[in-house]
Amino acid sequence: MDTNLIVLTLASVLADSSPLVFAVIGETLGEKAGITNLSLDGTILLSAMVGFAVAFTTDNLYLAFLAAMLVGASVASIVAFSSIVLKLDQIAVGFVLTMLCADLSTFFGNPYVRKPGPAVPHLAMPGLGEIPVIGKIFFDQNAVVYLSLLVILAVWWWIYKTQPGLQLQSIGERPAAAFARGANVNAQRFVYTVLGGALVGFGGAAYSLFVKLGWSYHHTSGIGWIALAVVIFGGWHPIRGAIGAYIFGGLQSLSGLAQSVPAFANVPTQVFQTAPFALMIVALLLVSNQAIDRFFSGSPISRKVWQSLRGAPPGALGTVFEQE
Amino acid sequence: MRLEFQHIHKHFGAVHANNDISFTIEAGTIHGLLGENGAGKSTLMKILSGFIRRDAGEIRLDGHAVEFKNPAEALHLGVGMLHQDPLDVPPLSILDNFLLGRQTRLIQDRSAARADLQTLSQRFGFDLDPDAPVASLTVGERQQLEIVRLLSRGARVLIFDEPTTGISLPQKVKLFETLRLLAQQGMTIIFVTHKLADAEDLCEQVTVLRLGRVVGQVTRPFTSAQLVQLMFGQTFATRERAAVAPGEPVLELRDLCVADYRLRVPHITLTARAGEIIGLAGIEGSGQRLLLRACAGLDAPVAGEIRIAGAKMNRQPYRAFLARGVGYLPAGRLEEGLVAGLNLTEHFILARRTREWLVNWNAAQNHARARIAEFNIRGDPASRVESLSGGNQQRALLALLPLDLKLMLLEHPTRGLDIESTLWVWQQLLERRQRGAAILFSSADLDEILEYSDRILVFSGGRVAQALEGRETSAQQLGELIGGKGL
Numbered sequence: 001m002d003t004n005l006i007v008l009t010l011a012s013v014l015a016d017s018s019p020l021v022f023a024v025i026g027e028t029l030g031e032k033a034g035i036t037n038l039s040l041d042g043t044i045l046l047s048a049m050v051g052f053a054v055a056f057t058t059d060n061l062y063l064a065f066l067a068a069m070l071v072g073a074s075v076a077s078i079v080a081f082s083s084i085v086l087k088l089d090q091i092a093v094g095f096v097l098t099m100l101c102a103d104l105s106t107f108f109g110n111p112y113v114r115k116p117g118p119a120v121p122h123l124a125m126p127g128l129g130e131i132p133v134i135g136k137i138f139f140d141q142n143a144v145v146y147l148s149l150l151v152i153l154a155v156w157w158w159i160y161k162t163q164p165g166l167q168l169q170s171i172g173e174r175p176a177a178a179f180a181r182g183a184n185v186n187a188q189r190f191v192y193t194v195l196g197g198a199l200v201g202f203g204g205a206a207y208s209l210f211v212k213l214g215w216s217y218h219h220t221s222g223i224g225w226i227a228l229a230v231v232i233f234g235g236w237h238p239i240r241g242a243i244g245a246y247i248f249g250g251l252q253s254l255s256g257l258a259q260s261v262p263a264f265a266n267v268p269t270q271v272f273q274t275a276p277f278a279l280m281i282v283a284l285l286l287v288s289n290q291a292i293d294r295f296f297s298g299s300p301i302s303r304k305v306w307q308s309l310r311g312a313p314p315g316a317l318g319t320v321f322e323q324e
Numbered sequence: 325m326r327l328e329f330q331h332i333h334k335h336f337g338a339v340h341a342n343n344d345i346s347f348t349i350e351a352g353t354i355h356g357l358l359g360e361n362g363a364g365k366s367t368l369m370k371i372l373s374g375f376i377r378r379d380a381g382e383i384r385l386d387g388h389a390v391e392f393k394n395p396a397e398a399l400h401l402g403v404g405m406l407h408q409d410p411l412d413v414p415p416l417s418i419l420d421n422f423l424l425g426r427q428t429r430l431i432q433d434r435s436a437a438r439a440d441l442q443t444l445s446q447r448f449g450f451d452l453d454p455d456a457p458v459a460s461l462t463v464g465e466r467q468q469l470e471i472v473r474l475l476s477r478g479a480r481v482l483i484f485d486e487p488t489t490g491i492s493l494p495q496k497v498k499l500f501e502t503l504r505l506l507a508q509q510g511m512t513i514i515f516v517t518h519k520l521a522d523a524e525d526l527c528e529q530v531t532v533l534r535l536g537r538v539v540g541q542v543t544r545p546f547t548s549a550q551l552v553q554l555m556f557g558q559t560f561a562t563r564e565r566a567a568v569a570p571g572e573p574v575l576e577l578r579d580l581c582v583a584d585y586r587l588r589v590p591h592i593t594l595t596a597r598a599g600e601i602i603g604l605a606g607i608e609g610s611g612q613r614l615l616l617r618a619c620a621g622l623d624a625p626v627a628g629e630i631r632i633a634g635a636k637m638n639r640q641p642y643r644a645f646l647a648r649g650v651g652y653l654p655a656g657r658l659e660e661g662l663v664a665g666l667n668l669t670e671h672f673i674l675a676r677r678t679r680e681w682l683v684n685w686n687a688a689q690n691h692a693r694a695r696i697a698e699f700n701i702r703g704d705p706a707s708r709v710e711s712l713s714g715g716n717q718q719r720a721l722l723a724l725l726p727l728d729l730k731l732m733l734l735e736h737p738t739r740g741l742d743i744e745s746t747l748w749v750w751q752q753l754l755e756r757r758q759r760g761a762a763i764l765f766s767s768a769d770l771d772e773i774l775e776y777s778d779r780i781l782v783f784s785g786g787r788v789a790q791a792l793e794g795r796e797t798s799a800q801q802l803g804e805l806i807g808g809k810g811l
Binding site for chain 1: 375394395396399405411412413414415416420423424425426428429430431432585
């Protein structure tokens with residue numbers, strides 16, 4: 001494989017993973033505040049459909065992304081309202097919403113199936129795109145890809161470098177302590193969940209407007225579930241979550257490349273399509289397995305390395321906060 | 325800051341938790357608040373610190389009536405509370421915890437905060453590494469962080485809720501020193517406790533609550549007999565233990581090593597004979613729980629040998645331990661010991677080892693009623709366990725243990741219980757011992773360890789000392805060992 005092919009592959013991994021990145025970052029944000037939005041897969045489907053439908057009818061990409069974000073934010077606000085105000089089980093609500101949104105996307109998306117529509121235009125960065133290798137990978141993309149990189153850094157900066165971000169962490173870890181220090185726990189949980197939902201919606205539109213153009217039945221093929229897994233894989237850290245998303249994207253392109261290897265000619269293509277999902281499950285098992293934990297805790301160095309690889313969920317994830 | 329309570333009332337449903345409470349605390353003093361569990365101390369302090377709202381009455385700070393809706397407002401007016409389980413965020417660093425709740429710009433001035441933290445720590449001689457995660461600290465160090473944090477936020481009234489629970493002797497000495505220093509600097513210190521010795525050591529004045537009312541106030545000099553009289557209306561005398569001749573070895577540990585992901589305690593060797601009580605002392609989380617769980621067959625030891633009544637038990641399933649007469653009483657009553665949502669009758673049915681398919685509910689209910697009466701549990705067969713008070717939950721747990729146990733493993737058997745319940749629990753345990761059970765128990769209360777143990781195992785910093793003779797050990801010795809001296 002020559003360098004050019006590697007560079008092209010990396011560039012396409014970066015681009016094709018961007019919807020997953022948006023979803024992972026959005027979900028990380030909400031879960032950091034303590035709320036699991038399990039409806040991710042449904043949200044992505046519905047926002048991908050709405051994004052494409054709006055782009056198709058209005059020919060305006062800004063409106064399309066805005067509509068998709070609204071869809072994501074609305075679904076997330078249902079999750080937030082039902083868990084914060086009604087104190088319902090987040091998993092149950094999320095699951096029901098997943099199915100509801102998926103069916104809604106099929107129902108309302110019917111007129112747009114297999115219609116050619118607008119796509120996000122390519123936008124090479126002048127100057128930067130000329131840099132060998134790096135430029136080709138990072139700066140010869142489109143606005144959505146640049147934005148995905150920006151969002152990773154911005155969310156990381158917000159959580160770990162700012163005072164409100166510190167408060168966000170405390171709300172997800174120990175809401176009672178955050179409350180004692182003056183935080184309005186439930187209001188902030190609401191805001192972060194809705195904001196996270198909007199990012200997920202943006203990812204959905206990115207999917208139907210440039211990664212896999214157009215709309216079809218169950219168009220986004222389960223990346224919402226993968227996003228939920230990647231959040232865990234990334235240890236609730238935005239940058240590690242993004243790396244997880246790229247690993248999944250990388251596995252997908254590898255399986256695409258493997259199909260053209262003569263030795264695998266007799267292997268059914270379905271194997272290659274499903275392999276990344278199976279590998280992701282294996283990866284998840286590895287990071288959340290107690291036996292492996294014990295294995296690595298043998299020596300101080302391996303323990304340190306391992307602990308930096310695996311993160312603990314926010315202490316109060318999925319729980320209800322009530323003032324006494 | 326001079327603090328006045330005037331006619332404070334608070335109801336929780338039918339319970340009158342605070343009933344017309346009025347008293348005054350002068351600035352610059354350490355004031356004890358004493359009472360049994362459920363006397364209303366915590367309720368009053370939560371009202372003062374803004375966690376709950378009072379139903380009626382007034383709180384005055386330096387003569388001004390104050391009103392606060394939440395803890396942040398209370399702190400803004402100068403009232404800060406240190407909770408028994410420090411209310412901090414363990415995964416975050418000390419500096420982050422220190423910063424949390426401050427009004428800062430979007431991006432904090434971390435170096436200024438770091439300097440602040442270090443100046444304040446130095447003033448009290450605290451050794452706090454700003455970058456260490458709070459999760460790695462002991463309870464004592466977390467208290468120090470909270471003291472520094474509350475002071476930096478302008479607290480003038482500091483409430484300490486049971487601060488001597490779960491800290492080592494040196495840390496306690498340090499804490500008392502700090503409290504005296506704070507009082508000298510004009511702070512008003514409220515010291516909530518049910519430990520008489522601590523109140524006697526530290527407080528200039530003590531207010532005693534019973535059943536939601538102020539029942540008395542004493543000013544230095546006072547005696548603990550006076551306090552006991554106020555708290556209970558009667559004086560308990562410590563009874564002499566009946567001597568029990570140790571019998572056959574029940575539990576033998578040879579070079580046992582227990583560990584979890586963060587702690588490793590090697591080389592534990594011990595023989596416990598029938599009728600012996602062995603106390604496991606040490607700061608919480610020093611391996612006492614690991615040892616108890618290994619002896620109960622719940623966790624596999626890393627190395628070494630466990631023998632119960634002569635038989636090697638390594639790699640045996642939990643059932644085999646049960647069959648040999650091992651009983652384990654976990655500290656988490658509702659989390660591990662009982663099943664929240666089930667009532668007492670259902671618990672007694674679950675505890676029965678039987679092969680019957682159908683439950684005879686009438687018989688079960690009668691059985692439950694008999695056990696409830698026998699163990700003096702305040703509840704009825706249909707009471708759900710989570711509705712019972714801590715003391716009654718503990719009684720229920722004891723009632724659930726089979727009578728013919730050979731080895732009892734008890735984790736903090738009296739933690740959080742009032743003196744009466746504690747005495748009751750020990751009376752039961754001593755009876756079990758008379759019947760030939762060997763008892764291993766962990767406790768954070770040195771007096772309890774010294775009073776009941778025939779021998780004492782001290783856990784400290786990943787090591788276990790040779791077993792001490794209970795009768796020949798002083799609190800000073802024990803405290804020093806726990807603090808890691810001479811181990």
